[in-house]
Amino acid sequence: MREVWELTLASLRDSYPTEVFEPWFGRLEYVEKDDPNELVLCAPSFIHLKQLKSQYQSEIQKKVDEIAGRPVQLTFIVKDPNEGAARAQSSQESESHSDEHADINLLARKSGLHDGLTFETFVTGNANRVARSSAELVAQFPGEKYNPFFIYGAVGLGKTHLMHSVGRKLLENNPHLKLLCISAERFINEVVDLSSGGRLSDEKIKKFDNKYRNLDALLIDDVQFLCKRGGTQQRLFSIFEALLPKNKQIILTCDTYARQLSDFDERLISRLGAGLSVSIEPAEFELRAAILLEKARQQDVHLPLEVAYLIANRLNTNVRELEGALKNVIMRATVFNRPITEELAKEALQGISGTGRISIENIQQTTAEHFNIKIADMHSKSRVANVAYARQIAMYLAKELTQKSLIDIGNAFGGRDHTTVLYAVKKITKERAQKQELNHTLHLIEQALKNWN
Structure with a gap:
């Protein structure tokens, strides 16, 4: 039966994109049984199994029967996520694990973490794979690898989810960890409160310092809101200086690359540069579907x-x-x-479009401004290196951010053939996955386009 299952998996892998195959079929484990007419598979959770059976059981059964050449009994069991063994426990043991899970949930909430934002519910694709892998390493080796850990990307791409996932895993690994997850806005309010009434309160400052400088892990969301707030940045820098030498983990999220933060303490930017910065890019089609x-x-x-x-x-x-x-x-x-x-x-979905007001003309103008070239260059036949490269980037963005066809995009770029557009899209897609500098460039242009007025 093991060979039948391996061949079935191969067939399923060919039928579905990786972002669908991995979370649904890739997490099933083969269980050895003596009966040659029964295939037993172990799912990671009851929720996973319920959805898998409702959507894919009939297809799995069909492929298994075809590959085996005879009817096969397909049986599913569920793994205990805490112990990694099949769930065949007494009710007392089950209640014990349920209580332990509830305790972690309570700890997470008290630490400022949101329910449901875990690695298990974080869907991975090309756009966030590096960030996900880095986050898992941070969770496994807090304070040792990648400290501080800086996650950046546009609004709504999963930065907060990933940061909370790390926090949750840290607490699961060590429930006694002193962890705090807080928004930049709340952090600002706490700093402002230190001088409420017109003067700094020594008692409040002492309480504030004790709270933050004794943490094992500090997670702050949306640090771009700290820009132009020198006093708040000074407090944060002091916390950095207290935690980093003691290998206490710091994780920050932001809507832009650290070096692009304006009116931000250079010392903080330097500290961020000493750690690891990872970007989460707009999700590709397969990831959006997953x-x-x-x-x-x-x-x-x-x-x-x-x-x-x-x-x-x-x-x-x-x-x-x-x-x-x-x-x-x-x-x-x-x-x-x-x-x-x-x-x-x-x-x-009538009237709903993810491209909003972004048009090819917007893309051409914003890209031209970024590369300091003329809009007319987007339509010209010029093959000057920087002009041609900017034009390829604009074509790539037009394909990603609008629903125009390759032919329409080519026409908008001086009547170019659709194969020229396809070449540009493939080239930039490949380079984006390899070059961090290009990632930054595309991120900045995409941010400017989303703020288009």
Whole structure:
């Protein structure tokens, strides 16, 4: 049966993109049994198994029977996520593990972490794979690797989710860890409160210092809001100086690369540069579809794959907008008591577009401004290196951020052939995965486009 399952997995891998295959089929484990007509598979959780059976069991069964050449009994069991063994425990043991899980949830909430933001619910693709891998290392070796850890990217791409995932894992590994996860806005309010009434309070300062300087891990979300706040930055720098020498982990999220922060203490930027900075890029199509499937699974909703693909193709901005679109689809299905189909999804998404006001003209102008060239160069036949490269980047962004065809994009760039556009898209896609500097450039242009007025 092991060979049958391995061949079935290979067939499933060919049928689905990696971002769908890995979370659903890649996490199933083969269980050795004596019966030659029974295939036993172990799922990582009851939730995973419920969604897997509702969406994919019939297809798995069909492939298994075809490969085995006879009917095979397909049996699923569930692994205990805490012990890594099949769940065949007494009710007393189950209650014990449930209590332990509840204790971690309570600790997480007290530390400022949000329920549900875990590595298990973080969907991974090309856009966030490096950030995810780095975060897992930070969680495994806090204070030893990548300290401070700086996660940056545009709004709604999963920075907060990833940071909370690290925090959660740190507490699971060490429930006695002194961890605090806080928003930059709340941190600012606490610093302002030190001088409420017009003068600094020694008692409040002492309490503030004791709170932050004795932490084992500090997580701050959206540090871009600290820009132009010199007093708050000074407090944060003092905390850095207290925690980093003692190998206490610091994790920050931001909407831009550290060096792009304006009116920000150079000493803090230097400290950030000494750690690791990773970016989360806009999700590619396959990742968007996988995220939708995961979000539906979390709500115990059956989302057909073709509907996930439809929504992912319609919205190409950020995860929050994907969630909003999914809610619209689910709500319409609930209100009208209809199954979720492509037809219903199209009705629910009428007028919704992830590209907003971004047009090819916007992209051309913003890219030209970034590279300090003329807009006319986007349409010209010039092959000067910096002009040609800027033009290729603009073509790539036009394909990523609009729903225009390759032919339409080519026409907008001086009547170029669609094969020229395809070449540019493939080239920039490949280089983006290899060159951090290009990642930064694309991130800045994308941010400027999202702020287009």
